Amino acid sequence: MNGFLPFLKKEITQTLRTYKLLILVLVLVSFAVMSPALARFTPEILQLSGIEGMIALPAPVALDSWIQFYSTTSQMGILALMLIYGGILSGEKSKGTLVLPLTHGLSRSAALLAKYLVSVGGWTVSLALAALVNHLYTLYLFPGEEVAFVLGGLASFWLCGVFLLSLVPLSSVLVKGSFGGLALPGGVLFTLLVLMIFPDLFSFNPLLLASSPLQVMAGVDEWTILLPALITSAVTSAVAVAAAMVLFRRSSL
Amino acid sequence: MIKMALLSIEGLSKSFGALQVLNNLSFEVEQGSVFGFIGKNGSGKTTTMKIIVGLLKAQSGSVHISGVPVKYGETKTNHMIGYLPDVPEYYGFFNAIEYLRLVGQIANMSPAKIKSQTSELLELVGLQDSAKRKIRGYSRGMKQRLGIAQALIHEPTLLICDEPTSALDPQGRSDLLGLLELVRQRTTVLLSTHILTDVERVCDAVGVLDGGKLALYGKLDELKAAHRRDTIVIEMESAAAAQRLAQPLLGLPFVQQVGGGGNTLTIDVHNVTANGRDVLAFLSEQDSTVRAYHVLEPSLESLYLDVIA
Structure with missing residues (x-):
């Protein structure tokens, strides 16, 4: 693991100076700004558009703002996350910027782990900031209402993002080209979406983590119902990163 | 012919698929010399150098630096080698000082040593005035000169330069060769090139790679005399x-x-x-x-x- 700390510092500098983190934060926070407002004012918007009365709308509650937030973030947010951090290793492989640090003795595992951790860190910071903004704005627009399990739902959603990010290094090692890092996450995402229709496998599907925070928050489901999916995601993530390290050591640059 | 071999290569073979690039290649580079490694494009110069640096794995044969064997995937010999690839790629968001700090830290140098080496080398390669500019704004010649600085930061005993002048304009080429002449006082140099006038200017020994082995090998003056x-x-x-x-x-x-x-x-x-x-x-x-x-x-x-x- 020689060179891990200096390379981690380099990765952090890179994610800041190339505006990757800033862009991700802005994207997610913009969802957080839109979601509570959209939830709160949807009846008014419909009224203005003149279709009021055609559909019976219940009065919006605080949970609606989180429903809005998660549905946007689980689609556009995850897409932005993958586009921003999907090339974190592929880019260096195809540009050749890793060659010099490697010849100075940087361990390949250290480079891979630093990159993975910084992508997870970027996801964590962006999601936390966005959730905080969403939470405060929800409190402001829906005063006096309480939403349960905010952190639990958020954590399971976070793990879904981590799961997809952990496929990026393995994909980058296996698939050549600047976008090699997106091949495996894309393929896995598609497969898991298809697998969602099989009830037997449903509870193990990592995507459940992204689709069920709302149920958890609303108290419809017990927290434990996510346990199989949580374990699947955590174990798969660890295995994928470890496999990527082993394969990266053997691959030629 | 060779008194003391800093780099010794024995029976090196490497093929990519059906293409045999190196075929039982053997040679030695004497300490303190500038060895010109000559060959056509695609003759296997870069492959040899990558094997020496540990970036590629040879099918057979051995490489020793000061008697220590080079092993693929290990970095034990890397502290003895400085490597300048033909087109060095940097992190454009860093400036030269920051980049040299990164590679110095990776090479496990102390902060004080990194600082003193950085200022000395930036002056040597003539980048002291551009040291705080982002590398993305550097010209090719400046990138090659920074490449020499990063290769020398940890005071290696062997500097490996892969066609350092081929992408440069005449002025940049002349500057770089002048730099190599300065560098030879501190370290042994293995210089690959297909520009023969460059070799005549700075090298004292040569090896001509053809068909995966050396077709001509020895000290330049002895070869000429012969x-x-x-x-x-x-x-x-x-x-x-x-x-x-x-x-x-x-x-x-x-x-x-x-x-x-x-x-x-x-x-x-x-x-x-x-x-x-x-x-x-x-x-x-x-x-x-x-x-x-x-x-x-x-x-x-x-x-x-x-x-x-």
């Missing part, structure tokens, strides 16, 4: 004087042939060392002014073309 033909070139004060002397020269017993044109005479003799003096003595007897006298040196180009063809 391939020297016994020809003397004399420049006279005028074309008339040259013409006047051609016939009498041919009359001398040790002269085989006289040629040339204008005020130049090319004289083939039996033995250039012994007969050269006699030629000069004869010319002074003839009361003619000699402007220049030299023994025709085989150019590296002619040596190269001989072995490659």
Whole structure:
């Protein structure tokens, strides 16, 4: 693991100076700004558009703002996350910027782990900031209402993002080209979406983590119902990163 | 021929699929020398260098640096090597000081050592005024010079440069060669190139790679001496004087042939060392002014073309 700390510092500098983190934060926070407002004012918007009365709308509650937030973030947010951090290793492989640090003795595992951790860190910071903004704005627009399990739902959603990010290094090692890092996450995402229709496998599907925070928050489901999916995601993530390290050591640059 | 080998390569073979790039390649680089590693594009120079640095794995053979074996995937020998790839790629969001700090830290140098080496090397390569500019704004020549600095930061015993001048304009090339001449005082250099004039300017030993092994190998002056033909070139004060002397020269017993044109005479003799003096003595007897006298040196180009063809 020689060179891990200096390379981690380099990765952090890179994610800041190339505006990757800033862009991700802005994207997610913009969802957080839109979601509570959209939830709160949807009846008014419909009224203005003149279709009021055609559909019976219940009065919006605080949970609606989180429903809005998660549905946007689980689609556009995850897409932005993958586009921003999907090339974190592929880019260096195809540009050749890793060659010099490697010849100075940087361990390949250290480079891979630093990159993975910084992508997870970027996801964590962006999601936390966005959730905080969403939470405060929800409190402001829906005063006096309480939403349960905010952190639990958020954590399971976070793990879904981590799961997809952990496929990026393995994909980058296996698939050549600047976008090699997106091949495996894309393929896995598609497969898991298809697998969602099989009830037997449903509870193990990592995507459940992204689709069920709302149920958890609303108290419809017990927290434990996510346990199989949580374990699947955590174990798969660890295995994928470890496999990527082993394969990266053997691959030629 | 070699006194003390800093780098020794033995029986190195490497193929990519059906393409055999290196075929039982062996050579040594003596400590303190500048070794010119010559070959056509695609002859295997970069492959050899990547194996030495540990970026590629050889199928067979061994590489030793100061007696320590190079192993693929390990970095034990890396502290002895500085490597400058043909097109070095950097993190454009760093400036030169930050980049050198990164590689210095990876090489486990102390902060104080990194600082002193950085300022010394940036001055050596002439980048001290651009040290705080982002590398993304650097020209190719500046990137090559930064490449030398990063390769030398940990004071390696062997500097490996892969075609460092091929992408540079004439000024940049001349600057870089001048830099290599300075660098040779601190470290042994292995320089790969296909520009023969560069080799003649800075190298003292050469190896010509062809068909996966060395077609020509040795010290440059020894190779030239071995391939020297016994020809003397004399420049006279005028074309008339040259013409006047051609016939009498041919009359001398040790002269085989006289040629040339204008005020130049090319004289083939039996033995250039012994007969050269006699030629000069004869010319002074003839009361003619000699402007220049030299023994025709085989150019590296002619040596190269001989072995490659």
